[in-house]
Amino acid sequence: MSATVAAVATPPGRGALAVVRITGPGTLGVLKKVFRGRTEPEQFKGARIYFGEIVHEGQVIDKVGVAFYKAPESYTGEDMAEITCHGGGLVPALVLEALLSAGAGLAQPGEFTLRAFLGGKIDLPAAAGINALSLVRTKNAHRAAMKRVSGETGRIFRSFREELAALLSECEARLDFPEDVPELDEAEFRERLSSLLLRIKSYLDSSGRAESLWEGVSVVIAGPPNVGKSTLFNALLGYERAIVHHEPGTTRDYISENLEMGGYLIKLYDSAGTGEFTEAVDRKAVARSLELAKSADILLYLLEPGSDLDYPSGENIVRVCSKSDLLRGPAPEGTIPVSAIKGEGLEALSREIIARAAEIAGGEEALLDRERSLLAEACACLSDALAEGVSLELLAESLWEAGRAMDRLLGLDLPRDVIEGIFSRFCIGK
Ligand SMILES: Nc1nc2c(ncn2[C@@H]2O[C@H](COP(=O)(O)OP(=O)(O)O)[C@@H](O)[C@H]2O)c(=O)[nH]1
Ligand SMILES: [Mg+2]
Incomplete structure (x- = not known):
């Protein structure tokens, strides 16, 4: 007891x-x-x-x-x-x-x-939704959390698992009683297998990242010192939060504020510049900025007109040409020109941020990273099962493995310490 x-x-x-x-x-x-x-x-x-x-x-x-x-x-x-x-x-x-x-x-x-x-x-999906309810700050995020609490997400997970179990039992029956069970109708079986795979894949594609939806899409403003990062940070926030100064290196550590854009919670970060600093404390700030930049959902990278530096490459990077009021011609190709001081280009930049936030966190469902990787694992096993010339034994083994991923998705057969680890991130009294 x-x-x-x-x-x-x-x-x-x-x-x-x-x-x-x-x-x-x-x-x-x-x-x-x-x-x-x-x-x-x-x-x-x-x-x-x-x-x-x-x-x-x-x-x-x-x-x-x-x-x-x-x-x-x-x-x-x-x-x-x-x-x-x-x-x-x-x-x-x-x-x-x-x-x-x-x-x-x-x-x-x-x-x-x-x-x-x-x-x-x-x-387990409902439990994650209950935890999310204490975090959410936008209606979008609330709706996704309630989908779990109402049991809808769990029902979808279970429907994947049930179809998998049905397929598996057909394989197992033939392995265990080859004489009594008619041979597998391979074409029909493959059809069902690939339609399950397709269902899970399209579910994955149509869902956003729950962590970003509930806790905020992280948008990091980065770039060399003095390009106008803090000025842009304040302009997006709508008030003077960060210190702006003409001396490089004014922002020594990153600061962060939450705001709502297009129905998404945005965690906006102003980072220290990524230039060369000599003082140890500055080098530390730069290291932290780089770390922050790496994990950002969206990285607004600023370069000012006439800069001889290049934009870094990466999927999360939005190239911003800052201080566009100083431009003497068109902005470099592929960049969004913004003058934070004059308030120009802020709307275009906001649209880009919202579009990317929707890409990351929006969608029919919000899936936790843990769930996404388990569903991807199940998909990989189903693909293995669909490979040409696979023996019935190997086919069954792949399906079992997919089934184990599904079990973990629903918290069935999970070791107690893993379960406790998941719940320990909730609040006291929850
Ligand atoms: N002309 C112009 N100057 C700007 C703009 N944004 C920032 N600055 C100036 O650039 C300097 C550095 O700004 P700051 O925001 O502190 O840059 P950070 O070091 O990248 O955070 C300050 O003197 C700002 O007034 C802009 O849009 N146009
Ligand atoms: Mg700054």
Whole structure:
């Protein structure tokens, strides 16, 4: 039997109300020690709210409402309660303290959702959606998260897995009982296999990157010192966030701000220049800028008119000709001319950013990197299975391997430590 654990589920800070959660078979036993109201916790019925007080060491901590959920009709599938108390820095912590001294343990981050998953109340894609709900800031991102919470993403994953299982069982039947089962209709079998492969591939193609959609598409402004990076950063933000100075090397570390563009959350970074610096602290800043540039979803690389440097190459690079007001002729081919000081070219640049953000994070579905690579792995196995002249044994082996990738996608048969690793990135009380 699992332990009974509790945590504050709402963020710390000033607020009207807060929620402290408790789950596990000992929920009522713990409440019995701290709750004083008209109804004794032993008499609590499921999905009801009881009003009363939390008392600890003879002192009334707060007047509260306790929503009690009886196993298995609760979020976690266990006996569970959500105590609504007054908000603020101290009260929820005192309520939690009372629960802990009455025998509850402290819940790990994501433990409530982990228990919901282990108890079969939600699937792994839905759990990721529940985590995303606390991150999302745009309606686009919210919609994608709710698709998971409502179970739609899990249903799609399971439909891939079921078709795979059907194909596999046909192979296995012929391997195990070659005399009793008619020979495989190879043409029909290949047809079904390739249509499954196609379905997964087009699903992959039509989906965006969940991490970028939920946590923000990272847009890094880079280039040599003094090309106008910080000025562009401020112009895109719409206010003076970064220090602009005519001396090179003014921005020593990168800074970042969030903004919304075209329905996407953008994490905009202003980096230190990538030029030659002699001071150690500057070299460190440059190293960090380079690292940031490498991982950027979109890299706005700035060069000013007359520069004898070249734009770097890479899929994530948008070539920007900064200080376009100083141009004496047309901007270099393939660049977007921008004068951050005059506000010229900002719209064209924004359109480019939004188009790329949509390419990266937009789409029918939002898939986590982990899910994308598992689906790609399954596709590779299905392609192997489709190769000419493959024996029935090898075919079955490839399908088994694809099946294992699908299992991991749904969190079936995943080792406990991997599962716990996934949930530990959630917030406390989630
Ligand atoms: N003419 C012109 N000067 C600019 C423009 N943007 C920035 N500057 C100037 O270039 C210098 C360096 O700007 P800054 O944004 O600090 O460059 P950073 O080192 O790349 O961050 C400052 O004197 C800015 O006023 C622009 O669009 N046109
Ligand atoms: Mg700067």
